[in-house]
Amino acid sequence: MKEIFLSLLTGMLAGFIFAKMSLPIPAPPTLDGFMGIFGVWLGSALVELIIRKHA
Numbered sequence: 758m759k760e761i762f763l764s765l766l767t768g769m770l771a772g773f774i775f776a777k778m779s780l781p782i783p784a785p786p787t788l789d790g791f792m793g794i795f796g797v798w799l800g801s802a803l804v805e806l807i808i809r810k811h812a
Contacts, residue, residue: 775782785791 772782785794
């Protein structure tokens with residue numbers, strides 16, 4: 758849980774810095790893009806789970 762909180766805090770800090778510098782945010786601006794990134798993570802997590810289960 759600590760890692761999740763630190764990741765969120767780091768992301769918020771990065772977003773703040775990008776906004777203050779008037780730079781585009783380095784993240785997908787739509788839900789479609791976010792879901793694509795989430796899908797990549799989920800696929801990777803499932804493969805790791807399957808490998809651990811069958812090892």
